[in-house]
Amino acid sequence: MNNETHSNSVSRKKKQERGARAPVDLPRIAAAVREILLSIGEDPDREGLSETPERVARMYQEMFAGLRTDATVVLRKTFTEKYDEMVLVKNIGFESMCEHHLLPFFGKAHVAYLPNGKIVGLSKLARVVEILSRRPQVQERMTEELADLVMRELDARGVGVVIEASHTCMSIRGIRKADSKCTTSAMRGVFQTHPATRSEFMALIQAQ
Numbered sequence: 001m002n003n004e005t006h007s008n009s010v011s012r013k014k015k016q017e018r019g020a021r022a023p024v025d026l027p028r029i030a031a032a033v034r035e036i037l038l039s040i041g042e043d044p045d046r047e048g049l050s051e052t053p054e055r056v057a058r059m060y061q062e063m064f065a066g067l068r069t070d071a072t073v074v075l076r077k078t079f080t081e082k083y084d085e086m087v088l089v090k091n092i093g094f095e096s097m098c099e100h101h102l103l104p105f106f107g108k109a110h111v112a113y114l115p116n117g118k119i120v121g122l123s124k125l126a127r128v129v130e131i132l133s134r135r136p137q138v139q140e141r142m143t144e145e146l147a148d149l150v151m152r153e154l155d156a157r158g159v160g161v162v163i164e165a166s167h168t169c170m171s172i173r174g175i176r177k178a179d180s181k182c183t184t185s186a187m188r189g190v191f192q193t194h195p196a197t198r199s200e201f202m203a204l205i206q207a208q
C-alpha cells in the first residue's frame with residue numbers, strides 16, 4: 001500500500017461511515033404512494049387500497065433502515081488473536097432494493113478475510129451485510145463497500161467478497177429473465193495479489 005492510500009484510509013477510519021440523518025418521513029412516503037395510485041388510475045380510497053400508503057411507508061422504513069446505521073461501528077469490537085488462516089462466512093442471506101427501479105434483489109454473500117492479529121465475531125460480518133443491503137443499492141457497489149469496510153476496519157491482510165443475487169427488476173419487467181443470477185466479486189490485499197489465496201477462497205465457496 002502506498003503512503004497516499006494509507007493516509008487516506010487512516011483519516012477515513014476516524015469518520016463515521018454514515019452521519020446522523022433525519023428520521024424516515026412516513027407521512028411523506030404515504031402521500032407519495034397515494035399519488036402513484038392516483039397516477040395509474042386507481043382509487044386510493046377503495047377498501048383494499050385505503051391502508052396501502054401507510055403500509056408501504058412502514059415497509060420502506062424497514063427496507064432502508066441501513067441508511068441510519070453505521071456499519072463501521074459493528075466491526076470496531078475486535079479481538080486480538082494469533083489465528084492467521086482464512087476466516088470465511090458463507091451463504092449470508094440478504095434482501096436489498098435496487099436503486100434504479102426500487103425493486104428487490106436478494107441472494108447470498110460470501111465474505112472471507114485473512115486476519116492481521118485482529119478478528120471479529122462471525123455474526124458481525126452478517127450484520128454488516130444486512131446494514132449495507134438495507135439501503136438503495138446496486139450489487140456492484142455493495143460488493144465493493146463490503147470488501148473495503150472489512151479490509152479497513154480489521155486491518156486485514158486481505159479480503160474476498162462474492163455476492164450472488166437475483167434481481168426482480170430483471171425477472172418481472174424488462175427482459176424478464178426469471179432464472180438469471182448476477183455474481184460480483186471484490187478482492188483486496190493478498191486476495192488480489194496471490195492467486196493461490198483467491199483460488200482457495202473460490203474453492204471453499206463452491207464446496208458444499
Ligand SMILES: [Zn+2]
Pocket residue numbers: 098099100101102103167169170
Ligand atoms: Zn434494477
